[in-house]
Amino acid sequence: MTATITRGLTGVGAALAIAALLVLSSGKNPLVAYEALAQGAFGSPDRIAVALNKVAPYLLTALGVALCFRARVINIGGEGQIALGGLGAAWVALTIPAAPPVVLVVLSALAGAVAGAMWAGLAALIRLTRGVHEVLVTLLLNFVGVLLVAEALHGDLGEPGAGFPQSPLLERGAWLPKLVKGTDLHVGIVIAIVAVFVVHRVLWHTPFGFRLRVRGASEKAAAYAGIDMHRSFMGVMLISGALAGLAGAIDVLGVHYRLIEGFSSGFGFTAVSIALIGGLSPLGVLPAALFFGFLETGALAMQRAVGVPSPLVSVIQGLTMVFVLAAIALGGARRRV
């Protein structure tokens, strides 16, 4: 455990140090840049709220990815599943706007989870019946999922005369409740953190989680253990799709209050990075998601204040990933699964 924490912190430190050199080489003072970054991330309750709102969908999606990767199911379809989740949530919210507020928001969020699960389930079905590898299927379904959202927004779900592919504003009753009055912070982060502990519990304390770990460790041992490879594949894909779908719903119901074309852009792959940096463990994914969320939130402020281009943040994320993964590879020859 302490080794894991040290590894993570070392990775982050090394990445920040190298990025500092890059800032320096572009003629800016890295200390000033990092201060702006920190200000942008933690400077005010509002900034923190923005960051935590970003963390919630990352966390949910990365949890699903971690679970899949553990079971050696390479689901990289987070983006499409998020897109469908947002679509499902917006569709329900727009279809039954008159429903009582609590019912409306709960149903919309659930619809998001169901839609995400169905999208992942479709990928699983193609994998299991047609034998196309899940990397390919989930990747390609990302494009289809994003296009489905666009299609809906250009059609029935679009706001007439908006000039931009987006849905009308959702009924207030469908908005996620705020966690802290006067800020934008919504309950998504709480849902995501609860999900962390639920997934942790499932992975380490249920026969289902045990089967996932066995199947990820050795296919032969899984067959010998009597694990139904198809069922567990479908199971983990559905769970992971539901988590991603919920993430999409939370983003729509909590941040935008409407469905917007491209709202899910980049989320899926960020979630994969977070899952990997988190060592594919639910508890490890939590700090990794926080890191990514706050870093990205601070980045824009840094760009505004110092003129350091915000893509530098992608560099820091990439370097962190390289360092942490290298440390895991070096220290983890006898890692427990």
Next chain:
Amino acid sequence: MLEMRGIEKSFGAVRANRGIDVSIPAGRIVGLLGENGSGKTTLMNVLFGMVRADAGTITFDGRPLVHHTPHDAIAAGIGMIHQHFMLVPAMTVAENVMLGWEDAGAWLRHDAVAQRIAETSTAYGLDLDPHAVVGALSLGAQQRVEIVKALLRGARLLVLDEPTSNLSPPEVARLLPVLRKLRAEGRSVVFISHKLQEVLDLCDEVIVLRDGAVAGACPVAGATRETLATMMVGRELPPPLARVETTPGREVLIVSDLRALDDAGVERLHGVSFSVRAGEVFALAGVDGNGQAELADVIGGLREAMHGSISIDGDDVTHATVTRRLRAGLAHVPADRATTGLVSAMTIAENLALRESDAPPFRRGPWLDLAATRALADERIAAYGVRAEGGDALVATLSGGNQQKVILARELGRRPALLLAAQPTRGLDPGATRFVIDQVLALRAEGAAVLYISTELEEVMAVADRIGVMFGGRLVGVVSRDDADLTTLGLMMAGAA
């Protein structure tokens, strides 16, 4: 040639090597013996630089080896062949030899290397095709690839960690002359084995470890299996359990006209029929590769039967899932322990739960019952003499023999109606082998049916009521225990009777 002095190595609370002194003279084959977990592999890993010793010195050919890596060890002239091979199955023999070898050049000189492999192979009678894909080779041939690798890298001391435990007798018979030839050239060999007869036939002297320390060393001349075994265990092995007379009861396992393909889609089992009764041990002898592995897989539910049927206690399980077979009373000790029988990155406790995580005591309500699992693990560790820190130890940290004991503890501990055991004593020391045989006989006395697959004739003779011999994917003969003699069985195994 090699001097190791005061080697100390602990893993947590386990002291694997506690001040070991050994010296290996040039031109000798030295047997390294010891019970499972006595520290043989650890000592050799220290020598090869795979594991850093806590204390002690190593001198090889007059030069000290300190803080060395396997790479340094190879450069110094030490070759090591591990219990589990370190080859890339998808690559050819030549590619495997070139892997990580500086003499192969920055630009790989494929043909030159292939040429040298062919030469070495002829010189030592290794019979290797440099262009063959390693994954398609038999275990014996893969081992010879490892030997070629070591020789081409200029090994003057070759360490073989249990080289014969996965080999069939004919493969062993072709390995031993190779090692003798190395000795004749002035090279030395460290030979780790639990098969005492082999050690007596091959080695010049033996070093015996017990509990991480040297328990004795002696020349082989004058030693017998009994004296060696006593040195290893520190006391005399008790006599084997007396076989109680049982009257075989109902037919528990009925296999009829079974056919199956191997992984490559070639038919390896051509219609095998037999039955095993309650209170009876039916042993299948035969050289590895004559269909036993496929037969065991099909009965265990790991391979589809192409034709024929299997029933357990009257229940037709020909196409049943593994779980249903388990419920029908089947216990299965698979021949492949590393990736089928165990998940080495999980704990001992989890591995005991491997096949029944859905049932008590491993499960309570919707949850895994970790406390009960751990308690069971502690109990089994004690009952089966597994050398481990506790139920939470990762299986990967156990010695080879102790890993095998974990499988046995899980499968035998279930008190099954039918035991399917494939090479169950592979890698076990003589004491543990005796323990397994005693356990099998105890199951038999309780009325279980046992199908015992082994390439070790001696073991087969010790446990079996009836002995069947497989050759070329067929059951070529069945003899009862009283009529069996080694010569006839040997002829049958060679397909000559």
